[in-house]
Amino acid sequence: MDLNCTGGLLEKEARRRRIILNQSQKDTLRVWFEKNPNPDLATRGHLAKKLGISESQIMTWFQKHRKIRKQVEFECCSEESQEQGQDKPRVKEAGRSRTHFTKFQIDILIEAFEKNRFPGIVTREKLAQETGIPESRIHIWFQNRRARHPDPKQGTRATSHPPESSQCPAQKTTGQLAPSKDPTSSCSVILPLSPPHTPNGPLDLSRGRQKQLPETTVLQPSQVVQRRGDDQNPSLFIDHLSEVKSPGEKEGFHTQAPLQLPIQKRGHNPSENSGLSVPPLEDSTQVSAVNQHFRKPDQKDLAFLQHWDEWFQSMLAEWMPDKGYWAVKTDLHPWQAQLLQLLYVSEQTDQTPQQPV
DNA sequence: TTGCTAACCTATTCAAAAC
């Protein structure tokens, strides 16, 4: 079966996740719509949290209702309202807030874009987890990217609907990731993003873990690093950690963790759950706000962060349940190898990662 | 099957920040 050509149900599920709003949610949205039909990002985020749906869904709902209202005004209302309608509320009173992506985040997005110009909701959520960027911002980023970087294979800008074949084959069937058959590609950027154990996290991170990669093997961290070229010296990572740049600096390597929580500020001992726990990085991780859309953590975020170690661990190694140990991936992205080296340097006493609780 | 509507798209524009 040619996975590239299957346009079946599973793929559609991966592209869209339709959620029916209940009456209470609709009522709340209507109230807010009457107050302000053009809510800014912060307001949408507040509403999303309040209603338990995503910010992009809030955005979609407001878009639709602005459209409906405009149609109603056009059909039913007087010239007076049409004159008012000419004063489009496109420019908000407050200036637009602008997300500043880090080079790390941009690199991940670009690589994902090159693999698939039309990521579905599952892929976008995985990218959101991986980068710490809200899914709605990732959606916008892909829209802008498509508009400004026409697909050279098609020769022209995409003018109608996304080609179904543009879906990444690895994402077609289950929304999970499969090992790439392309020997030149790496699975190290789109990683097994589901932490081993997060049943009630803010995102559904409990979707099955990636299958063991064929190239997975047991290695010492030093071997991993040695396999890479000189340009991937682990010191680069350390250097980057201390390279704190101003929020507006475009290409700076910001080490901001998702949700702006410095790793050492989690509410538990990093060594409790993982032998690969992230060591304290002192001020190096306490960079100033880079992305103003990150919010302060709520309870769900904290629950998520409690599995942060495990998540990192799963990005670097693969748990072998039948063998009872973690196998370090051989095909690590340079930053992963550098992170691994850093962790092991700091955790010299514990060379064998433990299975998370 | 049909209607509703959430989710998605392109095209375009605005505007913040970098150059």
Added chain:
DNA sequence: GTTTTGAATAGGTTAGCAA
């Protein structure tokens, strides 16, 4: 001042779900 690019809009299509 110009360029780059994130954010937002309008207007359209697609697709999931309930009746």
